[in-house]
Amino acid sequence: QVTLKESGPTLVKPTQTLTLTCTFSGFSLNTRGVGVGWIRQPPGKALEWLALIYWDDDRRYTPSLKSRLTINRDASKNQVVLTMTNMDPGDTARYYCVRRLVGVEHYFDYWGQGPLVIVSS
């Protein structure tokens, strides 16, 4: 059974760095065609893709936030970590950890719960 669970602070202050951890089970990030990424959703707004890391260590970022984002993985712990620097109230959103499959199929098939991260002083 595939599961992904996000963990991290629910409240951060402006200018601080957000660190979110996705702990997953039921699959391996060492398997060809597998990736884990992050998608966020401000309250009442649409989804926004942020970053992905693949089985081969290929990393992709959304250009508008690339300077602030870092995605890393710890395959031995089945974890993917996203850091976002210089947080702003406009970054208040639910942050979803997602599994992506590429190759024969291309989709986000499993999503975490998406905890709400509030940026406020």
Add this chain to the structure above:
Amino acid sequence: EIVMTQSQLSLPVTPGEPASISCRSSQSLLHIDGKNYLDWYLQKPGQSPQLLIYLGSRRASGVPDRFSGSGSGTYFTLKISRVEADDVGVYYCMQSLETPLTFGGGTKVEIK
């Protein structure tokens, strides 16, 4: 970046009746491999999004066959043959032809 447009912000539907949601992309999503890199996701109230359709027309595992996807290039449609009350929520299209992966603004389906 590829801009995804869902022109219908809201779609009131009647249970048992068909419904159709449209999505346009600012450039063709048809790859040289012949596949359209377009997905549909449904976010039910209070839940995480779930995959419905991928590669334009392929139904994801466990998705009822009343959902179907069609289209090619820059225009795509998600159809529900007979709407059920459980189908309410926000439907998003997403392109994965190239990064950044981009979503449409969403179409909220609600029961009349």
